[in-house]
Amino acid sequence: MSKQNPGPSRSAAHRQAGTTTHLSQVAGLLLLSWAAGCTGKVTSDLPPEQAQAGVQDPGARTSASQAGPGGPLPGLTPGELAAFQAGLAEFIEVELVQTPSGSASGLGPRYNSTSCGRCHSQPGIGGTSPAVNPQVADATAHGATNSVPWFVTANGPVREARFKQTLSGAPDGGVHDLYTITGRDDAPGCNIGQPGFGPAGDPQTGQGGNDNLALRIPTPVFGAGLVEAVSDMAIVMNMAADADLKASLGIFGHPNVSGNDGTITRFGWKAQNKSLIIFAAEAYNVEIGVTNEFFPEERDETPGCLFNQLPEDSFDTTATAPLDAASDVQKFAFFMRLLAPPTPAPDTPSTVHGRTLFQTTGCALCHTPTLQSGNATSAALANQPVNLFSDLLVHAMGNRLADGIRQGAAGPDEFRTAPLWGVGQRLFFLHDGRTSDLVEAIEAHRSKNSEATGVIERFNHLSGKDQQDLVDFVRSL
Numbered sequence: 001m002s003k004q005n006p007g008p009s010r011s012a013a014h015r016q017a018g019t020t021t022h023l024s025q026v027a028g029l030l031l032l033s034w035a036a037g038c039t040g041k042v043t044s045d046l047p048p049e050q051a052q053a054g055v056q057d058p059g060a061r062t063s064a065s066q067a068g069p070g071g072p073l074p075g076l077t078p079g080e081l082a083a084f085q086a087g088l089a090e091f092i093e094v095e096l097v098q099t100p101s102g103s104a105s106g107l108g109p110r111y112n113s114t115s116c117g118r119c120h121s122q123p124g125i126g127g128t129s130p131a132v133n134p135q136v137a138d139a140t141a142h143g144a145t146n147s148v149p150w151f152v153t154a155n156g157p158v159r160e161a162r163f164k165q166t167l168s169g170a171p172d173g174g175v176h177d178l179y180t181i182t183g184r185d186d187a188p189g190c191n192i193g194q195p196g197f198g199p200a201g202d203p204q205t206g207q208g209g210n211d212n213l214a215l216r217i218p219t220p221v222f223g224a225g226l227v228e229a230v231s232d233m234a235i236v237m238n239m240a241a242d243a244d245l246k247a248s249l250g251i252f253g254h255p256n257v258s259g260n261d262g263t264i265t266r267f268g269w270k271a272q273n274k275s276l277i278i279f280a281a282e283a284y285n286v287e288i289g290v291t292n293e294f295f296p297e298e299r300d301e302t303p304g305c306l307f308n309q310l311p312e313d314s315f316d317t318t319a320t321a322p323l324d325a326a327s328d329v330q331k332f333a334f335f336m337r338l339l340a341p342p343t344p345a346p347d348t349p350s351t352v353h354g355r356t357l358f359q360t361t362g363c364a365l366c367h368t369p370t371l372q373s374g375n376a377t378s379a380a381l382a383n384q385p386v387n388l389f390s391d392l393l394v395h396a397m398g399n400r401l402a403d404g405i406r407q408g409a410a411g412p413d414e415f416r417t418a419p420l421w422g423v424g425q426r427l428f429f430l431h432d433g434r435t436s437d438l439v440e441a442i443e444a445h446r447s448k449n450s451e452a453t454g455v456i457e458r459f460n461h462l463s464g465k466d467q468q469d470l471v472d473f474v475r476s477l
Helices: 012-016 018-036 078-092 224-228 232-240 243-248 276-290 327-339 347-363 436-445 453-460 462-476
Strands: 160-164 213-216 394-396 414-415
Touching: 018 327, 224 276, 224 327, 243 453, 327 462, 347 453, 436 453, 436 462
Parallel strands: none
Antiparallel strands: 160 213, 394 414
8 A cells, every 4th residue: 555645835725724713813924924935945955964963862850850740730629629539540440341240341343552641641641652552562451362462562552544545545633542352351252353453663662664654742732721711813823923033944734623613622642632522422433432422433333342322421410429420421521621831840051041042043933932711610720821832733743743634634744833831751752652762853854845944953053051951951951
């Protein structure tokens, strides 16, 4: 099957499409001037460049060096704190196909793992891929007969797999779960096979091998409620800031948007999800296989593999207490919405200087240090600085990072600017987890048609000490 061409940088017409319905109401003139200049900078020939010799990633900080992540936002009411704790309990619960009593639980028939917390656990619950990959054990838990795919390794990142095209050559882009419930002791009689993910490539990087395969790792959800509370207007105004400087460097990011109401979507690697409740519901169905009120149908309806009434997760109308009535999906959203953002490391002379270089080199043009939340219903979320280091826009990242997948207004080589808060404690980088080296991740931003190429070229021309200070600063976040 041929590899899908990610295509050139976005044109002005493409960038304007899908963003005007809602955004023109809040900043139409800004969008028109922005779209008119989006001819972009296409780099046709990129001779090898890299960081200065000796510049190193200092590695992930341990939780012992600062307050442990994964706690609630400060200033929650007693009711909000109770909702957070209820959400946390559901987030870490391991799902079964059926409980021993025969009541519904809901795992499968296809799944990538058995709980949210197993994959979102580094450096604490709500984070991203841990040092020991739980998907290896998930393959054969409860007697399941799955083989571990070539790109899932004991010390590599948690991964999900998407196919760029169907067997007929039509665009696909959907998640193809790694495992099935075949053979499990709580799924008697089920017999369905795993997808084929070969031929194999490099197991650790996930690169090479099947050119129809696109891999992704979990995104951290620390501070997600603050991200949800950022207004569309704040995103658009930030997009318009420093427009001339951005244009000179070939930076022309744009929002991904909801196909229904035109508002800005912001969660996921391509900013494809609008809200935390949708983000949670989709993940529950796609990653774990649990049907819910947002996604009520099983993704595989093979006879003999369906054990529960649908949807398996829903609001409990018989419960007397509000939190007992809430569905798992609602509780997941409570947890993510009220989860505190990461705490950066204390300043050092190197990180103070690196912070300045982060601005002057141009990194902050996409990795915006601070946005502002709006007038949220929770006082803990309302009108707060959101120090996420992202503009929440999608940008063309060029052929080196393109995954060939379209989602909404995000094209085959476009990704949301990854929030950098908490990056100091992450183990794997880039959308597919191909590297654990932050310097390598920075260099991967430079390629043909990447909006980041001009900034990375600036980085590559810094002195070795300046480069190290900038890397140290990013690792301090």
